[in-house]
Amino acid sequence: xxxxxxxxxxxxxxxxxxxxxxxxxxxxxxxxNKNKSFHALKGISLDVNQGEILGIxxxxxxxxxxxxxxxxGIFAADEGKIDLGGRSVSLLSIGVGFQKNMSGRENIILxxxxxxxxxSFIREKMEEIIEFSELGTFIDKPVKTYSKGMYSKLAxxxxxxxxxxxxxxxxxxxxxxxxxxxxxxxxxxELISDENRTVLIVSHSISTLRKxxxxxxxxxxxEIKMIGDTNxxxxxxxxxx
Amino acid sequence: xxxxxxxxxxxxxxxxxxxxxxLKSEVANSFLNWLWWILEPLCFMxxxxxxxxxxxxxxxxHLTAFIFIGITMWEFFNKMLKxxxxxxxxxxxxxxxxxxxxxxxxxxxxxxxxxxxLINFAIxxxxxxxxPVTPSLHILWAIPVMASFIxxxxxxxxxxxxxxxxxxxxxxxxxxxLRLLFYATxxxxxxxxxxxxxxxxxxxxxxxxxxxxxxxxxxxxYGGAPYWKWLIVWTLAGILLSYMGIRLIQKNENSYVKVI
Numbered sequence: 141x142x143x144x145x146x147x148x149x150x151x152x153x154x155x156x157x158x159x160x161x162x163x164x165x166x167x168x169x170x171x172x173n174k175n176k177s178f179h180a181l182k183g184i185s186l187d188v189n190q191g192e193i194l195g196i197x198x199x200x201x202x203x204x205x206x207x208x209x210x211x212x213g214i215f216a217a218d219e220g221k222i223d224l225g226g227r228s229v230s231l232l233s234i235g236v237g238f239q240k241n242m243s244g245r246e247n248i249i250l251x252x253x254x255x256x257x258x259x260s261f262i263r264e265k266m267e268e269i270i271e272f273s274e275l276g277t278f279i280d281k282p283v284k285t286y287s288k289g290m291y292s293k294l295a296x297x298x299x300x301x302x303x304x305x306x307x308x309x310x311x312x313x314x315x316x317x318x319x320x321x322x323x324x325x326x327x328x329x330e331l332i333s334d335e336n337r338t339v340l341i342v343s344h345s346i347s348t349l350r351k352x353x354x355x356x357x358x359x360x361x362x363e364i365k366m367i368g369d370t371n372x373x374x375x376x377x378x379x380x381x
Numbered sequence: 382x383x384x385x386x387x388x389x390x391x392x393x394x395x396x397x398x399x400x401x402x403x404l405k406s407e408v409a410n411s412f413l414n415w416l417w418w419i420l421e422p423l424c425f426m427x428x429x430x431x432x433x434x435x436x437x438x439x440x441x442x443h444l445t446a447f448i449f450i451g452i453t454m455w456e457f458f459n460k461m462l463k464x465x466x467x468x469x470x471x472x473x474x475x476x477x478x479x480x481x482x483x484x485x486x487x488x489x490x491x492x493x494x495x496x497x498x499l500i501n502f503a504i505x506x507x508x509x510x511x512x513p514v515t516p517s518l519h520i521l522w523a524i525p526v527m528a529s530f531i532x533x534x535x536x537x538x539x540x541x542x543x544x545x546x547x548x549x550x551x552x553x554x555x556x557x558x559l560r561l562l563f564y565a566t567x568x569x570x571x572x573x574x575x576x577x578x579x580x581x582x583x584x585x586x587x588x589x590x591x592x593x594x595x596x597x598x599x600x601x602x603y604g605g606a607p608y609w610k611w612l613i614v615w616t617l618a619g620i621l622l623s624y625m626g627i628r629l630i631q632k633n634e635n636s637y638v639k640v641i
Contacts (some may be wrong), residue, residue, distance in 0.1 A: 155639050209638070214477065215638060215639060216633075216635030216636045216639075230479070239399075239402045239403065239405075239406050241405070241406030242409075250399060254399075255394055271400065282409065374513055
């Protein structure tokens with residue numbers, strides 16, 4: 141029997157009654173603006189097995205990123221629940237919590253600690269991260285002196301080497317110049333293909349999803365339109381659009 | 382409460398490392414670098430002492446240390462509250478990408494401002510030698526006063542962090558309220574001397590910041606005791622506020638990103 145890594149049951153996420161309100165609005169228009177309600181996910185239920193690479197596709201506003209953020213614990217579920225069985229999870233994102241006046245080396249520790257890793261583990265991985273980032277002596281210079289490419293290289297290297305059981309990827313598959321793009325793409329594939337790691341990828345690139353994913357979820361207006369074999373779902377999606 | 386303790390343990394290294402990084406980055410480009418952490422409070426103290434000694438002739442014993450204790454404690458509370466009310470918004474880059482318990486952000490700021498407060502108290506101790514204070518065991522009461530002050534500040538900051546996410550105007554309301562509280566706290570003068578009668582009594586004890594500052598001055602400078610009854614009252618209030626603040630944040634923190 142397969143090990144379930146992510147169990148999502150009847151998940152609802154709403155952006156309702158939560159908009160920040162000002163005292164002026166409260167005084168002149170009543171306590172809350174009742175029109176600002178948006179039901180982003182409408183009762184999603186699904187299981188993702190350990191080692192599976194689930195691609196998520198759908199139009200803008202279909203709830204893809206909301207689902208990713210909710211699995212990552214950044215958003216709260218309004219109804220339903222998500223069970224990760226105690227597995228560690230991270231949303232692959234660029235430059236979490238970088239202090240621009242600090243050096244790249246210090247920022248590696250800061251980002252790693254923020255992602256929940258211990259300082260000793262981060263220090264163990266430090267040299268690998270620096271080597272992969274190709275920053276050389278710049279690693280000890282303040283991040284504010286980095287070019288955009290260098291910044292992305294460092295950020296990618298941090299997230300690629302500080303691995304969690306479940307990785308959530310939102311359109312970030314390769315960064316930097318052509319050479320680094322190839323390298324980061326290969327590293328990403330290596331990360332994803334680890335059979336113990338569960339991955340959720342949101343992307344608009346059908347060819348990327350077809351190459352990487354073992355299972356596909358098609359979201360439409362916050363509901364599951366189709367889930368199953370990658371090729372079948374992607375073909376149906378292409379025909380519908 | 383178990384989750385709170387587990388979170389503090391888990392993110393302890395982050396809090397201290399982030400506070401250290403922020404402290405270093407504040408002075409990274411300056412010529413005098415970390416010396417500013419000492420020079421800045423020393424200069425302010427010099428200015429206040431000069432102004433109040435020559436122009437106001439306050440007649441307060443140990444005036445420089447008296448003012449400096451007031452400023453140090455006020456600045457800690459003032460800075461903490463002002464940053465807490467917009468803490469989630471100012472950390473949008475972090476909270477929208479990674480889950481971090483939001484009271485960890487408050488604790489990180491407390492570590493940062495706490496370090497500066499520690500330096501200021503080191504200067505107070507120096508002043509106690511320059512303008513000799515009669516040594517007394519009452520000085521030790523400064524420890525429970527400071528502990529209670531920290532708990533109270535943490536509780537208030539957690540509550541302001543929560544409501545600051547939902548109420549846009551809270552930043553302005555906080556600024557105005559803090560200005561009012563500043564004048565009602567007696568940073569540069571002794572409330573008990575200047576305002577007599579029931580109002581003076583109320584201002585020193587019912588205003589928690591004035592009570593903490595007056596108690597600290599009594600312990601460190603005048604060989605007296607804190608306002609025990611009120612210290613206990615405000616400690617209990619601080620524990621209650623901290624409990625409420627932690628519960629509020631735990632219940633709502635995953636919705637903050639939806640708002641900002």
